[in-house]
Amino acid sequence: MSGLGSGATGATGPAPNFGLTKFLDPLRIPPTIRVSSRRHRDELTITTTTARRRLHSQLPETTLWTYEGRFPGPTIEVRAGRRLRVAWANELRGTVPLVAVRAPYAQPTPANLPGYRNPDGGLPAGVELIDGVAELPPWTVVHLHGALTNGGNDGWAHNGLSPGETQLAEYPNRQAATALWYHDHAMAVTRFTVHSGLAGLYLIRDDEEDRLRLPGGDHEIPLIITDRNLDTDPATGALTGRLLYKFQYLPASGTTAPVTGPFTLVNGVIWPHLDVGARWYRFRVLNAANGRFFRLDLVDEAGVVRNDAVRIAGTDVGLLPAPAAVPAGGLTLTPAERADLLIDFGGFRGQRLRLVNTGASVEPDIMEFRVESRGRGDRFEPPARLSTSYVRLGHEVAVPEDHDEVFVATTPPGAAGRPHPEMWELAEITEPGELPARFPAEGIIQLTDPASGRVRTFRTVARLFDDTTSIFVERGRWVVWNLIQLGGAPHPMHIHLARFQLLTRWKFGDLRAFDVAAGGTTRPLPAPGAGPPIEKHEEGWKDTFALWAGEWIRVAGRFEGATGEFMYHCHILDHEDEGMMRPFVVHPPEIARFHRHSRGSGAAVPGMLPGSS
Numbered sequence: 001m002s003g004l005g006s007g008a009t010g011a012t013g014p015a016p017n018f019g020l021t022k023f024l025d026p027l028r029i030p031p032t033i034r035v036s037s038r039r040h041r042d043e044l045t046i047t048t049t050t051a052r053r054r055l056h057s058q059l060p061e062t063t064l065w066t067y068e069g070r071f072p073g074p075t076i077e078v079r080a081g082r083r084l085r086v087a088w089a090n091e092l093r094g095t096v097p098l099v100a101v102r103a104p105y106a107q108p109t110p111a112n113l114p115g116y117r118n119p120d121g122g123l124p125a126g127v128e129l130i131d132g133v134a135e136l137p138p139w140t141v142v143h144l145h146g147a148l149t150n151g152g153n154d155g156w157a158h159n160g161l162s163p164g165e166t167q168l169a170e171y172p173n174r175q176a177a178t179a180l181w182y183h184d185h186a187m188a189v190t191r192f193t194v195h196s197g198l199a200g201l202y203l204i205r206d207d208e209e210d211r212l213r214l215p216g217g218d219h220e221i222p223l224i225i226t227d228r229n230l231d232t233d234p235a236t237g238a239l240t241g242r243l244l245y246k247f248q249y250l251p252a253s254g255t256t257a258p259v260t261g262p263f264t265l266v267n268g269v270i271w272p273h274l275d276v277g278a279r280w281y282r283f284r285v286l287n288a289a290n291g292r293f294f295r296l297d298l299v300d301e302a303g304v305v306r307n308d309a310v311r312i313a314g315t316d317v318g319l320l321p322a323p324a325a326v327p328a329g330g331l332t333l334t335p336a337e338r339a340d341l342l343i344d345f346g347g348f349r350g351q352r353l354r355l356v357n358t359g360a361s362v363e364p365d366i367m368e369f370r371v372e373s374r375g376r377g378d379r380f381e382p383p384a385r386l387s388t389s390y391v392r393l394g395h396e397v398a399v400p401e402d403h404d405e406v407f408v409a410t411t412p413p414g415a416a417g418r419p420h421p422e423m424w425e426l427a428e429i430t431e432p433g434e435l436p437a438r439f440p441a442e443g444i445i446q447l448t449d450p451a452s453g454r455v456r457t458f459r460t461v462a463r464l465f466d467d468t469t470s471i472f473v474e475r476g477r478w479v480v481w482n483l484i485q486l487g488g489a490p491h492p493m494h495i496h497l498a499r500f501q502l503l504t505r506w507k508f509g510d511l512r513a514f515d516v517a518a519g520g521t522t523r524p525l526p527a528p529g530a531g532p533p534i535e536k537h538e539e540g541w542k543d544t545f546a547l548w549a550g551e552w553i554r555v556a557g558r559f560e561g562a563t564g565e566f567m568y569h570c571h572i573l574d575h576e577d578e579g580m581m582r583p584f585v586v587h588p589p590e591i592a593r594f595h596r597h598s599r600g601s602g603a604a605v606p607g608m609l610p611g612s613s
Contacts, residue, residue: 016363018114018239018262020270023368025057027272030200030222032075035084045087046073048140048198050094055228055263056270060241062230063097064197065138071268072224072288073182073200078173080206088167092138096192098243099231100133102256105248112262112362114239115232116246126251133192133245138163140193143185144202145336145494146317146543148175151564154496157187157465157581174561175499176318176389176541177209179284179338181224187465191259191290191573195245197268199224199288209319212383215282215342221274222267223285223355225333225366227292229261247574255413255420258291258489258574262362273368278349279378282313283341287333291572293490294366295330295358298343301351305330309347311382314340315540317499319387324536330358331537334492336544336571339537342382345371392539393501399556403478406471407458409445410547410570410580412488416442416519420578421488423570425470426458434459440520446513447484448527450506450552455524464579471584473559474592480556483547486514490548491575496566497586499541500557507531508550528552544571559586 035044051069052061067073078084103110104126116127123129139162143155153169161167180202184193201222214220231242249256263270287294298306311323312331316338323342333339345353350373355366391397407426413419426445429435435457436444443460461470473479480503483493506528513525531551545555569581587595 016262020056020058020239020263022271022363022365023273025269025272027221027274027367028267028269030070030072030075030224030267032077034077035082042083043085043087044076045089047089047091048138049091050097053268055241055265055268059230059239059270062241062243065092065097065193066197067182067200070200071197073198075201075203075222076182077203077205078171080173080175080177080204082173084171084173086169086171088142088169090138090140090161090163090165090167092140092163094138095134096136096138096189097196098133098192098245100130100192100245100247101127102130102247102249103127105250105257109248109361111229111246111248111257111260114230114244114262115234115237116244117232117234119234121234130247136189136192139189140184140186140198142167142169142182144169144171144180144182146178146180147171148497148561150562151566151586154564154566155185156565157185157190157567160186172561173204175204176387177206178204178314178316178318179286179340180204181286181288181338183288188577191577192245194288194573195228195243195259195290201284201286203284208387208389212386213380214313215280215380219277219279220282220284223283223367224267224288225285225294226265226288227261227362228263228265229259230263253414253419256574258572260290260292260362264357264363264366266367271363271365271367273370275370275372276345277372277376278346278374279376280342280344280346280380283343285333285339285341287335287337289335291335291574293332293334295332296366297330297356297358299354299356300348301353306348306353309344311342312339312537313342313382313386315537316543317541319390320537320540321387321390321392322385323382327535327537332546334490334544334546334571335573336492336494337542337546345369346376346378349373349375390541393556394503399480399503400478403480403556404473405480405482407482407484409484409486410488410491411486411519412516414516415486417517421491421570421575421580422463423580423582424460425462425582427461427470429457429459440515440518440522442519444520446521446524448524450527450529453527462582465581465583467582468598469583469585470598471582472592472595472597473584473586474589475563475586476558476560476589478556478558480554482552482554483545484552485547485549487511487516487549489572490546491570491580492544492572493547493568494544494571495555495557495568497562498557498559499543500545500555501541502534502538502545503554503556505531505534506552508552511550562586563588
């Protein structure tokens with residue numbers, strides 16, 4: 001059942017458009033709030049309101065929850081090092097503006113079909129309304145994704161606010177030029193609130209970026225890509241514009257798949273077009289979907305992939321050291337990942353190009369670029385060197401041997417009898433007397449270290465959000481996170497607060513030693529081999545990492561500049577809300593020495609890089 005739970009691609013033939021004309025509507029550009037201007041100074045109020053917007057000109061209006069009446073919200077632009085205080089005012093009304101149902105797994109997947117009712121208005125066999133969703137109130141809390149800010153400003157999931165209340169947050173913006181994004185992060189309901197429209201872009205500018213003279217103004221455009229499903233009138237089959245949140249599930253186990261939809265939106269418009277000049281443009285691309293992975297290709301009128309016109313200038317948390325080519329097979333963005341793209345339309349005068357999701361099981365087209373016929377005297381060429389402040393960990397700069405290690409395993413649905421995938425925080429067993437009497441034992445994982453060849457045994461110390469906190473980090477410490485995928489769907493793993501680089505990517509050739517039903521290994525998992533090579537653009541600073549089936553990846557970051565309680569989680573929002581989210585704490589080292597806690601995870605104990613001495 002690999003199709004259940006991935007949100008990934010797998011074409012089955014031409015996909016329908018359900019009566020909507022592709023590329024009919026122009027791309028909407030979210031308004032920009034430039035905080036560096038005198039008008040806004042260092043304080044800003046952003047109001048969440050209920051609004052009605054057309055997602056396509058051939059549709060009725062859709063009721064949305066929005067920031068400042070926009071979907072997506074306005075782009076906030078700030079200068080690095082300039083503090084911004086935001087009052088996030090909740091003025092939403094009514095209950096969540098979507099209908100949530102679940103339908104049995106089938107082929108074609110019901111997730112990619114609009115509507116959910118029979119012509120007589122009744123429910124088909126196995127289709128059910130999700131109990132309680134229709135009554136969800138507008139209880140929200142904003143998280144600035146990728147921001148280096150203290151825990152009190154990070155958007156702690158339990159700290160939701162009701163209408164009439166205001167969340168006060170301070171963002172120091174002490175980080176390099178990058179594209180962050182803000183979205184709701186309310187505990188257990190983020191999938192519904194973000195799906196209803198609560199997301200927007202946040203750009204940080206700095207002098208290093210300014211000196212590059214990258215395309216700007218009208219030639220720098222955000223592309224916030226999402227997917228949605230829509231309800232239909234049961235009698236006529238016509239699309240109503242109402243948001244439909246449709247799960248697919250396996251009746252025998254109750255296992256659900258992340259919600260996807262057949263309609264791809266860019267900046268809140270279904271299959272839009274953009275008129276462009278025959279010159280270079282800069283696009284700030286964000287995958288803001290709940291669970292769909294996008295594999296991006298630029299395609300010309302003949303269907304030929306033209307990624308030679310595209311350069312990757314940056315990733316989640318900043319510019320790359322040099323422009324990178326799009327990998328063979330396209331640029332994959334999992335939910336929450338960003339890409340800073342430069343595209344040269346100079347060689348396509350008078351043509352129409354398409355941005356497509358290659359191999360998608362729905363309509364692959366995302367949007368159309370319409371290139372003007374006349375030439376432009378565009379003298380821009382991508383600089384050979386972008387970020388001069390960038391350093392590659394493990395090459396130009398080593399991760400200190402005195403660092404902390406965290407081990408987290410993700411488990412497939414059904415592990416130890418639980419229907420949803422989970423994150424298991426692991427602590428190493430070092431005393432022989434602590435080993436179980438027999439294997440498999442629930443929560444006990446044995447791994448063969450690929451560097452040393454020795455067998456390491458771990459026990460699970462936490463798996464749900466409100467289990468005891470086990471990861472404690474001292475401010476200023478380097479931490480290497482070992483993220484281990486034990487089967488099932490891939491997971492885009494997001495760690496709050498810090499920026500990270502991908503150090504290694506290993507791949508297990510055989511996961512059969514992990515007994516899914518028992519929730520533990522029957523014998524040590526064999527040492528993983530080398531995984532797919534790390535692409536040049538993957539060497540950039542990031543905050544979200546794709547963890548594919550059977551992989552063991554290691555990412556390193558330094559937790560500096562802020563303290564408090566933070567979260568890490570899978571950014572497939574259904575997985576997050578179903579339990580794939582856990583807390584961690586960062587303390588000043590002087591405070592940490594006085595704090596008494598259960599040292600469950602390796603992050604509390606200094607670690608060594610595999611193979612170091």
